[in-house]
Amino acid sequence: MRILILFISVFSFYSISGQQQSKIDSLESALRQQPDSLKLETYSELVKHLLKTDLKKAKIVLDKKINLANKINDISLIAKAKLEIADYYTLTAEFENAEHEYLEIKELFLKNGDTLLAGNVLKNMVKTLMYQGKYEMGLEAALESLRINEKFEAPRTKLIGNYMTVGNIESVLEKYEKSLEYYRKAEQIAMEEKDTSQLVKVRHNLGENMNWLKRYPEGIPYFKSNIAYYKKMNNKIKLAFTYNSLGTLYYEMDSIGKSKFYIERSLKLTKKMGDLQGMAYNSRNLGRIYMRQNNPNKALELYKIGMKHSIQSKSTAILVADYRNVSNAYAASGDYLNAYEYRLKHQQLSDSLLNVKNTEKLNELEIKYQTEKKEAALALQEEEIKTLNEKAKVDKLNKTLYAGGTIGGIVLSGLLFFGFRQRMKKNKIEREKQEEIYKQEIEFKKKELASQTLHLVQKNSFLTELKENLENLKRSPDKFKMEFKRLVMLLKKESSGDKDWEVFKSYFAEVHDNFDNKLKSVYADISEKEIRLASFLKMNLSTKEIADMLNVLPDSVLKSKYRLKKKLNLDKETDLYGYLSGL
Template sequence: MKNVKYRFLIVFILCYSLLSVGQDVKKKDNANIDSLLQLIPIQKDSVLVETYFTIFDQYIFKDPKKGAPYLDAAAPIIDSLKSKYLEAELLRKKGLYIQELGDFNQALVHLNQAKVLYNELGDREKLKTVYNNIGIISKDLGQTATALEAYLICIKISESLGEPEQGRAPNLMNIGMLYSKLGNLEVSNDYYKKVEAICLEHNLEYGLAITRSNRATNLAKVDKLQEALDLYLGAMPYFERTDRKSAIGEQLNLIGAVYVKMDSLKKAEKYFLQALNLNTEIEQKNQLGISYRNLGDVSYNERDYKSALENYQNSLSLAKQLSNNIEIVDDYLKISNTYEKLGDISQAYEYRKIYSVMYDSIFSRENNQKINALELRYKTEKSEQEIALQKKEIALLEEQGRTANLQRVGLIVGLLTTIAIFGLIYYGIRQKMKRNRLERERVKAELAFKEKELTTHALHLAKKNEVLEGLKQKAAELKKTEGGGKAYQELIRTINFDQQDDKVWENFTRYFEAVHKDFEKDAVSRYPDISKNELRLMALIKMNLSSKEIANILNISSDGVKKARQRLRKKMNLSPEDSLETTVMAI
């Protein structure tokens, strides 16, 4: 009875705090914590543990370090109570705390232990929360297929619990973030739109702020910088009002990154330094590492390569501590580029090798196929569940029909016959629709994969030629200043041979034809005078690549691209008003 009174008192205080209108959010939170602290001396056992947990929850997204002592205080009480549920809750909250600090591997240990206990307890609601956190951590560790599987499990649990759609919004958003990391912005944006619609319908301020921030990240990736900046700045007031320091630190980094792209380096540096100081204060190592990398980008753009290298190495050191493979890959690439600018070709080459191996392991074809298979399996299972539900509804209708037929024998025969025929036709139509839908999804997924594979191949080809050209120029410079000219000349010949290797184009053509079937055949049929090199140029235009990317892939200058385009226009008999891109896209 005494415990019930204390629980009621806690609930009353929380409700009173939440319903106080016109007060600042920070003041309300502080008042709430102060009220809870006054209860601690008169509480014990599970009631006291719940109070410690509630205080910790108030701090976790604002200042995690302040919340940690309350978990430590709860631990011995839970141990004495031998409560499996409270033990699971403690493990989950410790995992969340360690995750906020950025120690992903250690956080995963606690969350997996909590998952086992929730499974034993049959607590599916808490299990869903744990899987969501596991998905977030797996994404940061570069385990993208594992992350997607965890998010899909969350959605299945939510559906089985009969939760409203807003309960699945965080999982849908995390899937969108995962696809954004993988570079599939179209699919990512589709998920963000779903989440934004849910948040607007149910007035979910936090979800709306996070989703718009994530949309801004995708916009920045396609250089829609002002739109991205407006969304970031629009989301920031909510995080400041609710004192979510981790989110503020992340937003500062993101806003600064947009200013770097805008070439406003002083503004960018101001935001990055604010992020660095805040993330240092709250010991958020993941965002702290990103702050160092961003400051490295500023120095790199200012051509202060020594300072850039120091910041990139600080970022890499933190990413390695956290086993954050997604960030490690980016750091290796930036360090390689910086060593190249400093003239240390040997170090540039070593870091580039490590980058290539890690990039392939995270973004490999096998991994992408696994992700596509997981999503397809989820959609298929969901369709099958819908069909099963419809079958149950039909069976219920048939049972009602049989009961009615006891009264009117004549009507029974006709009614049952009609229902049976309708059921068979309906079932046949549903099965056919299911097969058609699955086939469309399979073809769409296969085409999307091939398009991504083609784009990746083209961009890798462009990057390879760019790097080889840089190495060739560096070798030519070294040849003039040092001995061993013959060896450098041999290196230049080798690079020239690799840049002109027809096998590379054969591979590219194979990928291209898999996506754009009969393109070469149709182009030659329409324009029989075009050469092999002009066909290559048309293929790259068809992929909507920039002039710089085309120049790198064809190993020619930007002026060379312009001249090649002019020759192609002439052979295609295009007037000055005709668009070359539109004409090629129509083939």
């Protein structure tokens, strides 16, 4: 499994130990006694502890720090305080807020003449842009940070991180050769500076890149070099990780024996360390190998380890894939009753995830609809009150002018009455427009419900047919051979999924106004896989959910989304979800 080292940060939250709580209490006590000039550093120290224990309280402290920095009115202090807030937003996955803060901080540092610090801020901002899928903007920020550090002669060890960042983004954008250029620059500096800790990171990325380029033999030395280093340093966590990466590379080369050797080593280490997540991941990979070797019983044993971890850790999205793996292993071993049971679990959980997402979406839409309805009613009411007031004025003026009998007054009255009629006409048009919006909203909800219903019907038709066959087999043991063949064919049909997709596509096109034809009108050469991805995106499924449904890695879905956006000629500011929802 490919891991984008630079862009993924793992934060672990620990329970408050007595010692840590004591430290927090001590810092809070110090703040009550300190003058403003000393409080900023204490706030920073307090936030470090609170980020592990109480995020809400950490934000309150950060707000106090930024208020104090503004009070002191020192640009450098303000920028540094805002930098901590930006990092907080990144930690809490509020990426748009983080991006906004980073841009402000960059301008503050530039205004203060701290150009190198501005470059570091840009490098930090890259992560938030990547999480939002703004790959090209991320690349621009990374390149600008690199140019600043090169121009102002930042320490060479900092350039390693810059080159790595740019290389990673180029890799995500599938510009692997360009990515290699930056990785090799980073490797060269790390070797010259004898920075071994950075060197092993660069070489791991080089190995992964060779995997994606399918230049497998060139990737092997990088992983083997890192294995030797981690053995020497007795770093078992990294060693297990690298064993797995090398095993995955050999799997892609169809060197199943070598793949099994390294993944088994990785599994042994993760067991020894009690790393449950690592054990589950390695077990799934070994399960794939045993399925390839036509040993479904051993694969089943390993898949169940992964499944057990998903249940314990409540990793629902991964559990969907685990149920599918277990079902496939049972089917391959001829145990169709259990295959049916786990296929049922897989599809029920998959549908449950989809139901939750669609229900939330429809609830949000209903709230929006009711709010807009009330606002529109109030607006119309106000307009009609204004109109009646205007009518009253016209009537009053008519009476006055009638009494005076002046021609000019009659003309003026006529103009005012004409204005009144125009206002009434305008109100009618506005009312009709609002009614049309309501109709569209209701139609949209109907389509969403129809899509979900069709999805469930399609899934359940397979389960019903499989259940009927199992009942027939139970009632008529003498027909075992014939029914057995039918079950095998049915499972193969479900595994292929191509015909099911065609049925789903036709239904989807009906309720979404020939969505595939609209896509083809934008780009005639769009492929079936891209139409399928676009359909799932239009249903507002997440990257992880799409990956589970297509049986691919989330990283592959991210790349496919980027390619689709590029093929549809959308600029980097245009949101792909929003664009497809509008088709």
